[in-house]
Amino acid sequence: MDIAALISWLVTALGGxxxxxxxxxxxxxxxxxxxxxxxxxxxxxxxxALAAIGLVVWIIYVVADRSALAWGAFGLLLPVALLGFVMLARWIPVHRDRATAGTTPAATTAPPAEGAVPAERHFPLAVVLAHGLFAVVTLVLVLLTALGIGGS
Structure with a gap:
Protein backbone atom coordinates (compact mmCIF):
# COMPACT_ATOMS: atom_id res chain seq x y z
CA MET A 1 0.00 0.00 0.00
CA ASP A 2 2.96 2.29 0.57
CA ILE A 3 3.91 2.05 -3.12
CA ALA A 4 0.32 2.75 -4.17
CA ALA A 5 0.37 5.85 -1.95
CA LEU A 6 3.68 6.90 -3.50
CA ILE A 7 2.31 6.54 -7.04
CA SER A 8 -0.86 8.41 -6.12
CA TRP A 9 1.20 11.15 -4.47
CA LEU A 10 3.40 11.49 -7.56
CA VAL A 11 0.37 11.77 -9.87
CA THR A 12 -1.11 14.38 -7.53
CA ALA A 13 2.18 16.27 -7.54
CA LEU A 14 2.30 16.28 -11.35
CA GLY A 15 -1.14 17.87 -11.54
CA GLY A 16 -0.24 20.38 -8.85
CA ALA A 49 6.16 23.31 -0.12
CA LEU A 50 4.41 21.20 2.50
CA ALA A 51 3.29 18.69 -0.13
CA ALA A 52 6.84 18.44 -1.52
CA ILE A 53 8.34 17.99 1.96
CA GLY A 54 5.71 15.37 2.75
CA LEU A 55 6.52 13.52 -0.46
CA VAL A 56 10.21 13.43 0.46
CA VAL A 57 9.32 12.13 3.94
CA TRP A 58 7.11 9.48 2.32
CA ILE A 59 9.90 8.37 -0.02
CA ILE A 60 12.21 8.04 2.98
CA TYR A 61 9.48 6.04 4.74
CA VAL A 62 9.17 3.66 1.77
CA VAL A 63 12.92 3.05 1.91
CA ALA A 64 13.35 2.93 5.71
CA ASP A 65 9.94 1.49 6.76
CA ARG A 66 9.77 3.51 10.00
CA SER A 67 6.23 4.16 11.23
CA ALA A 68 7.18 7.56 12.65
CA LEU A 69 7.95 8.69 9.10
CA ALA A 70 4.55 7.50 7.87
CA TRP A 71 2.84 9.47 10.63
CA GLY A 72 5.05 12.47 9.88
CA ALA A 73 4.04 12.37 6.22
CA PHE A 74 0.38 12.08 7.23
CA GLY A 75 0.80 15.02 9.61
CA LEU A 76 2.21 17.09 6.75
CA LEU A 77 -0.69 16.11 4.50
CA LEU A 78 -3.29 17.57 6.87
CA PRO A 79 -2.31 21.24 6.39
CA VAL A 80 -1.70 20.50 2.70
CA ALA A 81 -5.31 19.32 2.42
CA LEU A 82 -6.58 22.33 4.38
CA LEU A 83 -4.71 24.76 2.13
CA GLY A 84 -5.95 22.82 -0.91
CA PHE A 85 -9.56 23.23 0.21
CA VAL A 86 -8.99 26.95 0.78
CA MET A 87 -7.66 27.32 -2.75
CA LEU A 88 -10.49 25.22 -4.19
CA ALA A 89 -13.05 27.42 -2.46
CA ARG A 90 -11.38 30.53 -3.89
CA TRP A 91 -11.03 28.96 -7.37
CA ILE A 92 -14.67 27.86 -7.79
CA PRO A 93 -16.05 31.42 -8.30
CA VAL A 94 -13.30 32.10 -10.84
CA HIS A 95 -14.26 28.94 -12.72
CA ARG A 96 -17.95 29.88 -12.57
CA ASP A 97 -17.15 33.36 -13.92
CA ARG A 98 -15.33 31.70 -16.81
CA ALA A 99 -18.32 29.48 -17.53
CA THR A 100 -20.82 32.36 -17.43
CA ALA A 101 -18.54 34.64 -19.47
CA GLY A 102 -18.84 32.18 -22.34
CA THR A 103 -22.64 32.45 -22.35
CA THR A 104 -22.92 36.24 -22.67
CA PRO A 105 -23.52 37.62 -26.16
CA ALA A 106 -20.28 38.72 -27.78
CA ALA A 107 -21.80 41.94 -29.12
CA THR A 108 -22.52 43.29 -25.65
CA THR A 109 -19.37 42.23 -23.84
CA ALA A 110 -15.80 42.98 -24.79
CA PRO A 111 -13.24 40.35 -23.80
CA PRO A 112 -11.36 41.27 -20.62
CA ALA A 113 -7.78 42.41 -20.88
CA GLU A 114 -5.29 39.61 -20.21
CA GLY A 115 -4.10 41.22 -16.97
CA ALA A 116 -7.69 41.43 -15.72
CA VAL A 117 -8.23 37.67 -16.02
CA PRO A 118 -7.15 35.73 -12.92
CA ALA A 119 -4.27 33.40 -13.71
CA GLU A 120 -6.12 30.49 -12.14
CA ARG A 121 -8.91 30.84 -14.68
CA HIS A 122 -6.63 28.93 -17.05
CA PHE A 123 -6.63 25.76 -14.93
CA PRO A 124 -8.33 22.97 -16.86
CA LEU A 125 -11.27 21.57 -14.91
CA ALA A 126 -10.09 18.00 -15.54
CA VAL A 127 -6.69 18.75 -13.97
CA VAL A 128 -8.28 20.38 -10.91
CA LEU A 129 -10.66 17.45 -10.42
CA ALA A 130 -7.96 14.80 -10.96
CA HIS A 131 -5.59 16.62 -8.59
CA GLY A 132 -8.24 16.70 -5.89
CA LEU A 133 -9.28 13.08 -6.41
CA PHE A 134 -5.72 11.78 -6.32
CA ALA A 135 -5.02 13.96 -3.27
CA VAL A 136 -7.90 12.34 -1.36
CA VAL A 137 -6.74 8.87 -2.44
CA THR A 138 -3.21 9.71 -1.31
CA LEU A 139 -4.38 10.96 2.08
CA VAL A 140 -6.43 7.79 2.67
CA LEU A 141 -3.64 5.45 1.54
CA VAL A 142 -1.08 7.22 3.72
CA LEU A 143 -3.40 7.04 6.74
CA LEU A 144 -4.13 3.34 6.17
CA THR A 145 -0.42 2.61 5.80
CA ALA A 146 0.42 4.57 8.95
CA LEU A 147 -2.25 2.59 10.81
CA GLY A 148 -0.65 -0.63 9.57
CA ILE A 149 -3.65 -1.67 7.50
CA GLY A 150 -2.80 -3.49 4.29
CA GLY A 151 0.85 -4.12 5.06
CA SER A 152 3.82 -2.03 3.99
Whole structure:
Protein backbone atom coordinates (compact mmCIF):
# COMPACT_ATOMS: atom_id res chain seq x y z
CA MET A 1 0.00 0.00 0.00
CA ASP A 2 2.96 2.29 0.57
CA ILE A 3 3.91 2.05 -3.12
CA ALA A 4 0.32 2.75 -4.17
CA ALA A 5 0.37 5.85 -1.95
CA LEU A 6 3.68 6.90 -3.50
CA ILE A 7 2.31 6.54 -7.04
CA SER A 8 -0.86 8.41 -6.12
CA TRP A 9 1.20 11.15 -4.47
CA LEU A 10 3.40 11.49 -7.56
CA VAL A 11 0.37 11.77 -9.87
CA THR A 12 -1.11 14.38 -7.53
CA ALA A 13 2.18 16.27 -7.54
CA LEU A 14 2.30 16.28 -11.35
CA GLY A 15 -1.14 17.87 -11.54
CA GLY A 16 -0.24 20.38 -8.85
CA UNK A 17 3.03 21.24 -10.53
CA UNK A 18 1.19 21.79 -13.82
CA UNK A 19 -1.27 24.16 -12.17
CA UNK A 20 1.51 26.02 -10.34
CA UNK A 21 3.38 26.47 -13.62
CA UNK A 22 0.22 27.65 -15.36
CA UNK A 23 -0.50 30.12 -12.55
CA UNK A 24 3.03 31.57 -12.68
CA UNK A 25 3.11 31.64 -16.50
CA UNK A 26 -0.26 33.44 -16.67
CA UNK A 27 0.91 36.17 -14.30
CA UNK A 28 -0.33 34.96 -10.92
CA UNK A 29 2.65 36.47 -9.11
CA UNK A 30 2.18 39.87 -10.78
CA UNK A 31 -1.54 39.75 -10.03
CA UNK A 32 -0.89 39.63 -6.29
CA UNK A 33 -0.45 43.42 -6.18
CA UNK A 34 -3.61 44.18 -8.16
CA UNK A 35 -5.73 41.58 -6.40
CA UNK A 36 -6.74 40.01 -9.72
CA UNK A 37 -5.70 36.52 -8.64
CA UNK A 38 -7.88 35.01 -5.94
CA UNK A 39 -5.12 32.60 -4.89
CA UNK A 40 -2.79 34.20 -2.34
CA UNK A 41 0.82 33.36 -3.13
CA UNK A 42 1.65 32.34 0.49
CA UNK A 43 -1.22 29.83 0.48
CA UNK A 44 -0.26 28.45 -2.93
CA UNK A 45 3.45 28.16 -2.20
CA UNK A 46 2.80 26.87 1.33
CA UNK A 47 0.59 24.13 -0.13
CA UNK A 48 3.30 23.26 -2.65
CA ALA A 49 6.16 23.31 -0.12
CA LEU A 50 4.41 21.20 2.50
CA ALA A 51 3.29 18.69 -0.13
CA ALA A 52 6.84 18.44 -1.52
CA ILE A 53 8.34 17.99 1.96
CA GLY A 54 5.71 15.37 2.75
CA LEU A 55 6.52 13.52 -0.46
CA VAL A 56 10.21 13.43 0.46
CA VAL A 57 9.32 12.13 3.94
CA TRP A 58 7.11 9.48 2.32
CA ILE A 59 9.90 8.37 -0.02
CA ILE A 60 12.21 8.04 2.98
CA TYR A 61 9.48 6.04 4.74
CA VAL A 62 9.17 3.66 1.77
CA VAL A 63 12.92 3.05 1.91
CA ALA A 64 13.35 2.93 5.71
CA ASP A 65 9.94 1.49 6.76
CA ARG A 66 9.77 3.51 10.00
CA SER A 67 6.23 4.16 11.23
CA ALA A 68 7.18 7.56 12.65
CA LEU A 69 7.95 8.69 9.10
CA ALA A 70 4.55 7.50 7.87
CA TRP A 71 2.84 9.47 10.63
CA GLY A 72 5.05 12.47 9.88
CA ALA A 73 4.04 12.37 6.22
CA PHE A 74 0.38 12.08 7.23
CA GLY A 75 0.80 15.02 9.61
CA LEU A 76 2.21 17.09 6.75
CA LEU A 77 -0.69 16.11 4.50
CA LEU A 78 -3.29 17.57 6.87
CA PRO A 79 -2.31 21.24 6.39
CA VAL A 80 -1.70 20.50 2.70
CA ALA A 81 -5.31 19.32 2.42
CA LEU A 82 -6.58 22.33 4.38
CA LEU A 83 -4.71 24.76 2.13
CA GLY A 84 -5.95 22.82 -0.91
CA PHE A 85 -9.56 23.23 0.21
CA VAL A 86 -8.99 26.95 0.78
CA MET A 87 -7.66 27.32 -2.75
CA LEU A 88 -10.49 25.22 -4.19
CA ALA A 89 -13.05 27.42 -2.46
CA ARG A 90 -11.38 30.53 -3.89
CA TRP A 91 -11.03 28.96 -7.37
CA ILE A 92 -14.67 27.86 -7.79
CA PRO A 93 -16.05 31.42 -8.30
CA VAL A 94 -13.30 32.10 -10.84
CA HIS A 95 -14.26 28.94 -12.72
CA ARG A 96 -17.95 29.88 -12.57
CA ASP A 97 -17.15 33.36 -13.92
CA ARG A 98 -15.33 31.70 -16.81
CA ALA A 99 -18.32 29.48 -17.53
CA THR A 100 -20.82 32.36 -17.43
CA ALA A 101 -18.54 34.64 -19.47
CA GLY A 102 -18.84 32.18 -22.34
CA THR A 103 -22.64 32.45 -22.35
CA THR A 104 -22.92 36.24 -22.67
CA PRO A 105 -23.52 37.62 -26.16
CA ALA A 106 -20.28 38.72 -27.78
CA ALA A 107 -21.80 41.94 -29.12
CA THR A 108 -22.52 43.29 -25.65
CA THR A 109 -19.37 42.23 -23.84
CA ALA A 110 -15.80 42.98 -24.79
CA PRO A 111 -13.24 40.35 -23.80
CA PRO A 112 -11.36 41.27 -20.62
CA ALA A 113 -7.78 42.41 -20.88
CA GLU A 114 -5.29 39.61 -20.21
CA GLY A 115 -4.10 41.22 -16.97
CA ALA A 116 -7.69 41.43 -15.72
CA VAL A 117 -8.23 37.67 -16.02
CA PRO A 118 -7.15 35.73 -12.92
CA ALA A 119 -4.27 33.40 -13.71
CA GLU A 120 -6.12 30.49 -12.14
CA ARG A 121 -8.91 30.84 -14.68
CA HIS A 122 -6.63 28.93 -17.05
CA PHE A 123 -6.63 25.76 -14.93
CA PRO A 124 -8.33 22.97 -16.86
CA LEU A 125 -11.27 21.57 -14.91
CA ALA A 126 -10.09 18.00 -15.54
CA VAL A 127 -6.69 18.75 -13.97
CA VAL A 128 -8.28 20.38 -10.91
CA LEU A 129 -10.66 17.45 -10.42
CA ALA A 130 -7.96 14.80 -10.96
CA HIS A 131 -5.59 16.62 -8.59
CA GLY A 132 -8.24 16.70 -5.89
CA LEU A 133 -9.28 13.08 -6.41
CA PHE A 134 -5.72 11.78 -6.32
CA ALA A 135 -5.02 13.96 -3.27
CA VAL A 136 -7.90 12.34 -1.36
CA VAL A 137 -6.74 8.87 -2.44
CA THR A 138 -3.21 9.71 -1.31
CA LEU A 139 -4.38 10.96 2.08
CA VAL A 140 -6.43 7.79 2.67
CA LEU A 141 -3.64 5.45 1.54
CA VAL A 142 -1.08 7.22 3.72
CA LEU A 143 -3.40 7.04 6.74
CA LEU A 144 -4.13 3.34 6.17
CA THR A 145 -0.42 2.61 5.80
CA ALA A 146 0.42 4.57 8.95
CA LEU A 147 -2.25 2.59 10.81
CA GLY A 148 -0.65 -0.63 9.57
CA ILE A 149 -3.65 -1.67 7.50
CA GLY A 150 -2.80 -3.49 4.29
CA GLY A 151 0.85 -4.12 5.06
CA SER A 152 3.82 -2.03 3.99
Missing amino acids: FYMLGTWIQRGGLRQQQSGTSRLPAPVLFGHF
